[in-house]
Amino acid sequence: MSVCGRIRVLYGDTDQMGQAYYGNYLKWFETGRNEWFRQMGMSYRRIEEEGYYLPVIEVYCRYFKPAYYDDLLCIDTSASLPSPAKLKFTYRIYRENSGEIEDDKIAEGYTVHVFLNSNKRPTKPPVFLRDMVYKNERGDSL
Amino acid sequence: MSVCGRIRVLYGDTDQMGQAYYGNYLKWFETGRNEWFRQMGMSYRRIEEEGYYLPVIEVYCRYFKPAYYDDLLCIDTSASLPSPAKLKFTYRIYRENSGEIEDDKIAEGYTVHVFLNSNKRPTKPPVFLRDMVYKNERGDSL
Amino acid sequence: MSVCGRIRVLYGDTDQMGQAYYGNYLKWFETGRNEWFRQMGMSYRRIEEEGYYLPVIEVYCRYFKPAYYDDLLCIDTSASLPSPAKLKFTYRIYRENSGEIEDDKIAEGYTVHVFLNSNKRPTKPPVFLRDMVYKNERGDSL
Amino acid sequence: MSVCGRIRVLYGDTDQMGQAYYGNYLKWFETGRNEWFRQMGMSYRRIEEEGYYLPVIEVYCRYFKPAYYDDLLCIDTSASLPSPAKLKFTYRIYRENSGEIEDDKIAEGYTVHVFLNSNKRPTKPPVFLRDMVYKNERGDSL
Numbered sequence: 001m002s003v004c005g006r007i008r009v010l011y012g013d014t015d016q017m018g019q020a021y022y023g024n025y026l027k028w029f030e031t032g033r034n035e036w037f038r039q040m041g042m043s044y045r046r047i048e049e050e051g052y053y054l055p056v057i058e059v060y061c062r063y064f065k066p067a068y069y070d071d072l073l074c075i076d077t078s079a080s081l082p083s084p085a086k087l088k089f090t091y092r093i094y095r096e097n098s099g100e101i102e103d104d105k106i107a108e109g110y111t112v113h114v115f116l117n118s119n120k121r122p123t124k125p126p127v128f129l130r131d132m133v134y135k136n137e138r139g140d141s142l
Numbered sequence: 143m144s145v146c147g148r149i150r151v152l153y154g155d156t157d158q159m160g161q162a163y164y165g166n167y168l169k170w171f172e173t174g175r176n177e178w179f180r181q182m183g184m185s186y187r188r189i190e191e192e193g194y195y196l197p198v199i200e201v202y203c204r205y206f207k208p209a210y211y212d213d214l215l216c217i218d219t220s221a222s223l224p225s226p227a228k229l230k231f232t233y234r235i236y237r238e239n240s241g242e243i244e245d246d247k248i249a250e251g252y253t254v255h256v257f258l259n260s261n262k263r264p265t266k267p268p269v270f271l272r273d274m275v276y277k278n279e280r281g282d283s284l
Numbered sequence: 285m286s287v288c289g290r291i292r293v294l295y296g297d298t299d300q301m302g303q304a305y306y307g308n309y310l311k312w313f314e315t316g317r318n319e320w321f322r323q324m325g326m327s328y329r330r331i332e333e334e335g336y337y338l339p340v341i342e343v344y345c346r347y348f349k350p351a352y353y354d355d356l357l358c359i360d361t362s363a364s365l366p367s368p369a370k371l372k373f374t375y376r377i378y379r380e381n382s383g384e385i386e387d388d389k390i391a392e393g394y395t396v397h398v399f400l401n402s403n404k405r406p407t408k409p410p411v412f413l414r415d416m417v418y419k420n421e422r423g424d425s426l
Numbered sequence: 427m428s429v430c431g432r433i434r435v436l437y438g439d440t441d442q443m444g445q446a447y448y449g450n451y452l453k454w455f456e457t458g459r460n461e462w463f464r465q466m467g468m469s470y471r472r473i474e475e476e477g478y479y480l481p482v483i484e485v486y487c488r489y490f491k492p493a494y495y496d497d498l499l500c501i502d503t504s505a506s507l508p509s510p511a512k513l514k515f516t517y518r519i520y521r522e523n524s525g526e527i528e529d530d531k532i533a534e535g536y537t538v539h540v541f542l543n544s545n546k547r548p549t550k551p552p553v554f555l556r557d558m559v560y561k562n563e564r565g566d567s568l
Contacts, residue, residue, distance in 0.1 A: 008318070011328070012165050012311050014158040016211060017546075021154040022482040022537075023456070026449035027296050034292070034354065044295070045354040056448040060486045069158060070318070070329040111448075120443075150460070153470070154453050159404075164340040164395075165314070168307035169438050176434070176496070186437070187496040198306040202344045212460065212471040253306075262301075296449050298442040300495060305438040353442060 001139025002078040005035030006096075009071045019066035025093070025107055026059060032075030033089045033111070040132040051118040052126060054087060061109035072096050073106065079133050087113040087125065087133070143281025144220040147177030148238075151213045161208035167235070167249055168201060174217030175231045175253070182274040193260040194268060196229060203251035214238050215248065221275050229255040229267065229275070285423025286362040289319030290380075293355045303350035309377070309391055310343060316359030317373045317395070324416040335402040336410060338371060345393035356380050357390065363417050371397040371409065371417070427565025428504040431461030432522075435497045445492035451519070451533055452485060458501030459515045459537070466558040477544040478552060480513060487535035498522050499532065505559050513539040513551065513559070 007028050015021040037044045047054070067073060076092040093107040117123040149170050157163040179186045189196070209215060218234040235249040259265040291312050299305040321328045331338070351357060360376040377391040401407040433454050441447040463470045473480070493499060502518040519533040543549040 008315075010311055010314050010318070011157050012163040012314055015153050016156040016158065016160045017479055017481065018158045019481075022485060023154050023449060023452035026452060027294055030294050030296055030449070031292075034294070043354055053443055055443065055445075055489070055492075057489050058487070059448060059489075061484070063481070063483050063485075066481075070327055150457075152453055152456050152460070154456055159337055159339065161339075164343060165307060165310035168310060169436055172307070172436050172438055173434075176436070185496055195301055197301065197303075197347070197350075199347050200345070201306060201347075203342070205339070205341050205343075208339075212469055295441050296447040299437050300440040300442065300444045302442045307438050 001136055002076045002092075003032070003036045003039045004101075005032040005075040005077060007031050007073050007075065009067050009069050009073065011069055014069045019068055022061070022063060025061050025063070025109070028073065028075050028093065029059070029061075029089070029091050029109065029111055032077035032091050033079075035075075036077045036079060036089065036136070037132075040135060042128065042132065047129070050126070052123070052129070053116040053118075053120060054113040055116060056111045057114055058112035059109065061107055063107050065104055065106050067093070067095070067106050074101055079136050081125070081130065081133050082112070085114060085122070085125070087115070087129070089113070143278055144218045144234075145174070145178045145181045146243075147174040147217040147219060149173050149215050149217065151209050151211055151215065153211055155209075156211045161210055164203070164205060167203050167205070167251070170215065170217050170235065171201070171203075171231070171233050171251065171253055174219035174233050175221075177217075178219045178221060178231065178278070179274075182277060184270065184274065189271070192268070194265070194271075195258040195260075195262065196255040197258065198253045199256055200254035201251065203249055205249045207246055207248050209235070209237070209248050216243055221278050223267070223272065223275050224254070227256060227264070227267070229257070229271070231255070285420055286360045286376075287316070287320045287323045288385075289316040289359040289361060291315050291357050291359065293351050293353055293357065295353055298353045303352055306345070306347060309345050309347070309393070312357065312359050312377065313343070313345075313373070313375050313393065313395055316361035316375050317363075319359075320361045320363060320373065320420070321416075324419060326412065326416065331413070334410070336407070336413075337400040337402075337404065338397040339400065340395045341370075341398055342396035343393065345391055347391045349388055349390050351377070351379070351390050358385055363420050365409070365414065365417050366396070369398060369406070369409070371399070371413070373397070427562055428502045428518075429458070429462045429465045430527075431458040431501040431503060433457050433499050433501065435493050435495055435499065437495055439493075440495050445494055448487070448489060451487050451489070451535070454499065454501050454519065455485070455487075455515070455517050455535065455537055458503035458517045459505075461501075462503045462505060462515065462562070463558075466561060468554065468558065473555070476552070478549070478555075479542040479544075479546060480539040481542060482537045483512075483540055484538035485535065487533055489533045491530055491532050493519070493521070493532050500527055505562050507551070507556065507559050508538070511540060511548070511551070513541070513555070515539070
């Protein structure tokens with residue numbers, strides 16, 4: 001199961017090539033995972049309030065087609081636990097100007113996160129977070 | 143006396159009109175005041191370490207000419223204390239691609255800041271900061 | 285009559301003071317006016333396709349209260365024609381985390397724009413744009 | 427041979443975790459390659475004036491240590507041609523607050539670019555650009 005975070009491309013997101021600047025996609029990835037947390041029942045804001053930080057240690061993005069000013073984008077997001085100490089989000093970005101998700105992928109990528117406690121020291125993933133990922137994965141197979 | 147902070151306009155700072163997006167000038171203002179603090183002998187980083195925050199409560203910018211990709215800009219910055227509880231920075235942005243500051247101003251503006259202590263409560267301006275502003279003002283008349 | 289553009293504060297919009305960085309409000313102003321154009325029946329994207337550019341020549345913002353990570357903000361936007369050659373947008377930013385607009389204003393400000401044609405030369409405001417502003421103003425008094 | 431582009435971390439680059447937001451590193455990569463082009467004798471601005479665009483089709487970044495507000499960073503940049511139609515930049519980011527490059531890498535990554543002509547259609551890499559990469563590679567072995 002995946003969750004769709006939505007953003008609209010700002011004028012300030014474009015560059016003089018007339019399309020969205022490559023660096024902005026990482027903010028959009030953040031919108032995707034923020035929405036993922038919210039849909040799984042616990043916003044990332046609350047996760048930090050519970051004393052956990054999930055900094056990014058790795059990011060990858062592949063750009064297939066340009067995103068243009070005023071495009072409405074869906075950042076389709078899912079999560080997995082590739083190792084006991086890491087959380088991975090996978091993102092696929094689609095245009096949905098027409099109100100429907102268009103076939104062509106604009107971009108796809110991932111981020112890898114580690115778990116830190118409130119002292120910014122490595123810590124085990126909290127149980128509630130593992131449960132969120134399992135819930136997300138079970139959703140996939142329904 | 144004024145201090146010149148320098149930045150180079152990134153591709154990511156431009157928009158599809160082919161010039162720097164208006165929102166980016168506020169980052170450049172920050173570069174101007176960072177450099178001002180450094181020239182006055184105490185970086186803003188150290189000011190926060192001493193337990194003070196100087197959040198912006200007001201900003202104004204007037205745009206005269208476009209800034210283009212790869213332009214080298216000088217953010218000419220000076221400071222004043224318009225009231226006991228406020229610090230004001232005034233910025234003038236010039237192009238200096240030729241190695242010299244060009245006559246035409248690209249933009250000008252100001253920010254107004256208040257003084258907060260480490261608990262984010264209003265506080266008096268620290269003496270060292272008032273001294274920095276006076277030093278800056280005396281420099282003007284030399 | 286005013287129009288509400290909505291944004292959610294990203295983690296990347298915050299700074300180490302734990303609140304949204306002052307420069308980001310200008311992107312949010314853009315969201316406000318993008319939504320204003322859309323509500324008035326013609327997106328800014330289409331205005332550029334019709335051969336007009338509306339660059340910002342002036343911006344002002346007053347910050348009243350911090351905006352925090354994950355806040356849902358409403359950028360309440362209205363437009364006026366302060367002189368024949370200028371378009372002015374006025375913005376008021378409110379938090380609406382609870383689903384309702386909260387009383388306290390976070391920030392307010394304005395942008396002033398001029399009209400350029402497709403060659404980036406000054407031009408008269410197109411009739412359809414003046415009509416949009418009049419429509420917006422009549423809405424206010426209903 | 428590699429080229430060092432320099433940037434100073436802005437307050438606006440930090441987030442509420444107290445370190446630079448992961449998305450900003452992509453702007454810094456851009457500073458690295460801008461400086462690379464300049465050192466090789468032809469700014470990217472001039473490359474576009476010659477009728478070529480080099481959009482990013484892929485980006486990767488690995489974050490080793492946080493970058494903090496006011497850090498002076500060196501973006502050590504080199505280039506290669508992994509296939510006839512692609513240009514790859516490799517970046518290593520170091521802190522150099524002390525005036526010297528510190529041992530510990532903050533981050534490293536790469537971008538892959540394609541060659542488009544002024545109509546945004548795929549085109550062969552211009553000879554002058556291949557020469558720049560060869561010059562860079564020869565520098566490595568000196």
